[in-house]
Amino acid sequence: xxxxSLLCGGIMVLCALLSAFSxxxxxxxxxxxxxxxxxxxxxxxxIIAYSIFALTLFxxxxxxxxxxxxxxxVLNASAYIxxxxxxxWLLKDKISxxxxxxxxxxxxxxxxxxx
Numbered sequence: 001x002x003x004x005s006l007l008c009g010g011i012m013v014l015c016a017l018l019s020a021f022s023x024x025x026x027x028x029x030x031x032x033x034x035x036x037x038x039x040x041x042x043x044x045x046x047i048i049a050y051s052i053f054a055l056t057l058f059x060x061x062x063x064x065x066x067x068x069x070x071x072x073x074v075l076n077a078s079a080y081i082x083x084x085x086x087x088x089w090l091l092k093d094k095i096s097x098x099x100x101x102x103x104x105x106x107x108x109x110x111x112x113x114x115x
Contacts, residue, residue: 008066012075015056015063020082022052024090074113077106 029045040046064072081103087093 004066008063009071009075011059011063012067012072013078015059016076016079017082018052018056018059019079020086022049022056023083024086025049025052027087027091071114074110077110080106 025045026049029040029043029049032043032045034040034043060072067075084095084099084103088095
């Protein structure tokens, strides 16, 4: 793999992390009581989360210039792992054994595919 491909792979994993973080922001926003119906959709957490989604969209477009599509889909699967870990850390959600096994299978699949 050349340097550009490694950089693009790293960008894909970073995008997965950022997407997971934005999902956590959206969930935190839904757990809060808002003053009106429109504030459910127009508040700082929602706007930041969707801005992060837009940023990752453009980052992913660039990352596709250096890696094959089939590898990108595998790397994007790491978003499930990041979401589970961030939700346990930031939201204090419990990780069920089914979720842990599912994420372990994702990690195994990523390792098998990449190596």
